[in-house]
Amino acid sequence: MIQVNGLEKSFDGFAALRGVDMHVKKGAIYGLVGPNGAGKSTLMRHITGVYRADAGEVRVDGQVVYENREVKARMAYIPDDLFYFMQADTMEMKRFYEGIYPDFDGKLFYRMQEFFPNIDVKRNIRRLSKGMQKQVAFWLAICAKPSVLILDEPVDGLDPVMRRQIWSIIMSEVAENEMTVLVSSHNLRELEDVCDHVGIMHHGKVIIERSLSDLQGSVSKIQIACPNGIPKLPENFEVLHMSNTGRVYTMIVKGDPKEAEAALAVCTPTIVDVLPLTLEEIFIYEMGGADYEVKDILF
Amino acid sequence: MKSKTSCFNWTIFKKNVTHYWPIWMLYLAYLLMTMPVTVWQMSTVEYSKEIDKLSRMYNVMQTVVRGEIFPYPTFIISAVAALAVFSYLYSAKSANMIHALPVNRLELYITNYLSGLAFLIIPQIIAFLATVIVCLMNEITCIQYLFYGTLAQMGTAFFAYSLAVFVAMFTGQTFAMPFYFVIVNYLYVGCMYLVSEIIVLLTYGVVNAWNPGKSCILSPLYYLGNNLRCETVYDEATNTVTGVQIHGMYLVGIYAVAAAVLIAAAYQLYKRRQIETAGDWVSISIVKPVFRWGAALCGGVLLAIAFTSLVSSACSVSIYPCVLFFMAVMGFLCFFAAEMLLEKNFRVFKKRRLLEWVGFTAAAMCFITMFELDVFGIEKRIPAEDEIEAAFVNMDYPLQVAPEDIPTLLAMHEQTVEHKKEYQQSEKQGEGFYYTTFRYYLKDGTMLERRYPLPVAEQYITDETTPTGWILTLECRPENLMQNMFGVDYGENDYVSGQIDLYNEQGDVNNYGLDKEELSRILSALEQDVREGHFESGFYSVHQGNTVEYYNSISLDYYSPIGDNDNWTYYYMYRSFMKDEDVYMGRAYRNNTYLSFGPECTNLIRTLEELGITDDTWHLYTYDEYETLNQEIMVSQ
Structure with a gap:
């Protein structure tokens, strides 16, 4: 659904995107993660047709997005920093979106009002709290009936109940209408619950792009205690990280977890436990491999 | 639902009209x-x-149309309207939001452009219609002028x-846009003024290096403000108003094409x-060096002129090194101030920029030095005789030089x-000198003017081969004196009244x-005195040390066929x-001359006695005599 090929962008000589390649399938919920300054928001602004690329292209449903009204009419974007017109209330913004988005569903807007009971639709949006403003953004975006929803830090500022509410609405849209969702967030625990694909960005590039299950299947955490000290692993396993507490060693290993367990059985361990990694752990260890590790700081 | 190929978006148009209503309402109220x-x-x-109905009608119409075509409010509202409708470009949040919507830039541009234009045109139409109604209700039927005014x-x-929209596209900063708009409207005139001021400062004799002409069309607000005007048309024979005329309509046409x-x-x-340039002072990257250099050059020259004038008036310094010094310092400040705005950072003193500033300073120094060395020959420029249509010289009073004297x-x-050096020295030392202007109206329609400090020491005054001596001789010629006293066509004057103290x-x-008879005789006597050399140029007489003038003066009123x-x-x-062209109201202009005279004017004094104007009771007193008389009166009191 979304294809990004060799995308490059520089700001006053600073290369923010260095040949990004990314592919999001139709109906997928794609989590875009990466450290601060990796270029996630810049990439999203290219995908939504805001920025013009220096090189490369962004296609949605096979069509170039930039300056393409037809494609953009099927996309909705909720940025991290929202903008509403001065003195506009929710109803006015609804009328604006209704005029702009050809598929805007006015009836759905009223049906969804029950999901947002705290929003006073006659109140100036700029006077609503940040979380409420975000709710309005979701409300309007969903009513625009997009085939592609782009979310930049979507639930930032929302309370836990509203987070659940919003995700449940999104999931149902994905399930019912095969909506494609591209979401960027630093809340990896939450992404792990909703995403089926993940892309990790670093230094203006997507360094890893896989389904979440593949990603979790390729890295595992092994806790092992051997009578002979440090366990020896076959050479085809890449140990990303290793630490120990007494005789118990914890290793982050790249490779098939089952094969790893079988290989370690040779060491006759007293304890061996192979655990799947959380997305947050995968991110931390993968970024460690890309020179972005958590440093041990000594004061 | 809008068409897929539409270039206009009603939703955005409605949003603009409803959100920015104070702008068009304010303009409507003004109109x-x-x-x-x-x-x-x-x-x-x-x-x-009480006045004639037609005159009243035309006067009313002239006042209204004059107010209507006055360009300044229109320019201000235009800038505000452009700023409002394109304000989304000036904040990253709004720019991202608007450009993520399913509208392309052409649609956005056309819709926003037309919205802003509607803020101006619709109030103008409403005001025009309302004025037509009020005019007709008050029996003012010449509404065609109102129509032309509205056009x-x-x-x-x-x-x-x-123009405001064009300027708005250059920047990503709300505060920069009005600033640029003002600059664009006065850029040409301002630059020419600065260059002219530099020439005046550095070049000997140049008083005014630039006369605003048609090229000022490049400074739109300045040019329209001076050339788009509405006047009533007078019939000189009957001295009545016969219509209203709008001058400069063709300019509006030229600007509309632009x-x-x-x-x-x-x-x-x-x-x-x-x-992503939202928030930047300059959003077009290739314009950034122009901004930096322009700010340094214009700001540097302006401040250098100001500081040089201040310093040179406070103490005796050479202008040229002073200008160079201030140009370098002020250019530096302006250059890096501009860079700070561009970079939104105070730490801009980087090697590359410092080198750029050095380059700028070298270029500026060369520019200034060229004028100091008179590379363009401005200082030495003296027109050839066949170039001259008319020549004037002005020491004590302006006089036209006869063709044979050119x-x-x-x-x-x-x-x-x-x-040059000798005369500048006497000026610097504050010794006797007199600023004298040479003004040439050339056949190509231009004017060349130079002003020099001519020394007035005895040896210069008495020597007719020096400029001072020669000009003083010209000043004492009866014909020139008569023109100075009674106007350039004094022979045609119709004297109507006069008074003597x-x-x-x-x-x-x-x-x-x-009365008329007395006036006629006094004028003949005055002319006789002038021809006999009894009225000499004030300055010449002062320098000869023999000026004795009466405290009494004569005032004469007259009309001339050429007006003033x-x-x-x-x-x-x-x-x-x-x-x-009538300078002031044609024949309707009443001229007045005020004459001082002294005991040398024997013809005039005799005539006054013969007419019985001066007698045993009423006298003429010189300044000294009058002072003595006053002292005696005070003592006696």
Whole structure:
């Protein structure tokens, strides 16, 4: 659904995107993660047709997005920093979106009002709290009936109940209408619950792009205690990280977890436990491999 | 639902109209006040009803149309409207939101452009219709002028708004846009003024290196402000108002064509605009060096001129090194201030920029030095005799040099240039010198003027081969003196009244009014005195140390066929005189001359006695005598 090929962008000589390649399938919920300054928001602004690329292209449903009204009419974007017109209330913004988005569903807007009971639709949006403003953004975006929803830090500022509410609405849209969702967030625990694909960005590039299950299947955490000290692993396993507490060693290993367990059985361990990694752990260890590790700081 | 190929978006248009209503409401209120309300007010004022109905009608219309075509409010509202409708480009949040919507830039541009234009044009139409109604209700039927005025106003608004939109595309900063708009409107005039001021500062004799002409069309607000005007048409024979005329309508046409170009150019800029430049002072990257260098050059020259003038007036310093020093310092400040704005950072003193500044300073120094060395020959420029249409020289008073004297005048001018150091020295030391102007109206329609400090020491005054001596001789010629006293065509004057101040021994004053007969005789006596050399140039006499003048003076009122025939007016507005343009109201202009005279004017004194104007009671007193008389009166009191 979304294809990004060799995308490059520089700001006053600073290369923010260095040949990004990314592919999001139709109906997928794609989590875009990466450290601060990796270029996630810049990439999203290219995908939504805001920025013009220096090189490369962004296609949605096979069509170039930039300056393409037809494609953009099927996309909705909720940025991290929202903008509403001065003195506009929710109803006015609804009328604006209704005029702009050809598929805007006015009836759905009223049906969804029950999901947002705290929003006073006659109140100036700029006077609503940040979380409420975000709710309005979701409300309007969903009513625009997009085939592609782009979310930049979507639930930032929302309370836990509203987070659940919003995700449940999104999931149902994905399930019912095969909506494609591209979401960027630093809340990896939450992404792990909703995403089926993940892309990790670093230094203006997507360094890893896989389904979440593949990603979790390729890295595992092994806790092992051997009578002979440090366990020896076959050479085809890449140990990303290793630490120990007494005789118990914890290793982050790249490779098939089952094969790893079988290989370690040779060491006759007293304890061996192979655990799947959380997305947050995968991110931390993968970024460690890309020179972005958590440093041990000594004061 | 909008069409897929539409270039106009009603939703955005409605949003603009409803969100920015204070702008068009304010403009509408202004127009209503200056148009229908003014008509109504002027029509109901009592005294207006007393004057001729046609004159009243044209006067009302002239006042309304003059207010209507006054360009400044239109330019201000145009800038505000452009700023409002394109304000989304000036914040990253709004720019991202708007450009993520399913509208392309052409649609955004056209919709926003038309929204802003509607803020101007619709109030103008409403005000026009309202004024028509008020006019007809008050029996003012010459509404065609109102229509022409509205057309001029719409053309001005079309241009001003298009220019504002064009300027709006150059920046990503709300505060920068109005600043740029003002600069663009005065850029040409401002730059020419600065160059001219530098030339004046550094070049010997140059008083005014630039005369604003038609090229000022490049400074739109300045040019429209000076050339788009509305006047009533007078019939000189009957001295009545016969209509209203709008001058400069063709200018509105020219600017409207320019507006069309600006609209296309602004769209091209918008199309190429990088949205991430929201918040930047300059959003077009290739313009950034222009901004930096322009700020350094204009700011540097302006401040250098100001500081040099301050310093040179406070102490005796050489102008050239002073200008160079301040140019380097002020250029540095302006260059890096501009860079700070561009970078939004105070730490801009990087090697590359410092080198750029060095380059700039070297270029600026060369630029200034060229004028100091008179590379362009400005200082030495003396027109050839066949280039000259008319020549004037102005020491004590302006006088036109007779064609046969022009070769001598040119030789004197050349001598003045050659004696630059000598004359500048006397000026610097504050010794006797007199600023003297050489003004040439050239056949190509331009004017060349030079002003020099001519020394007035005895050896210069008495030597007719020096410029000072020669000019003083010219000043003493009866013909020139007569023109100075009674105007350039004094032979055609129709004297209508006159008055002389007389004093008695008690210090009382008698403002004696002269009748036609007395006027005629006094004028003949005055002319006789002039021809006999009894009226000499004031300065010449002062320097000879023999000036004794009466405290009494004569005042004469007269009409001239050419209106204001004063020789100063003739000197400054020679071209208008040659085009036979009425300087002030044609024959209706009443001239007045005020004459001082002394005991040397024997013909005049004798005539006054013969007419019985001066007698045993009423006397003429010299300044010294009058002072003595006053002292005696005070003592006796």
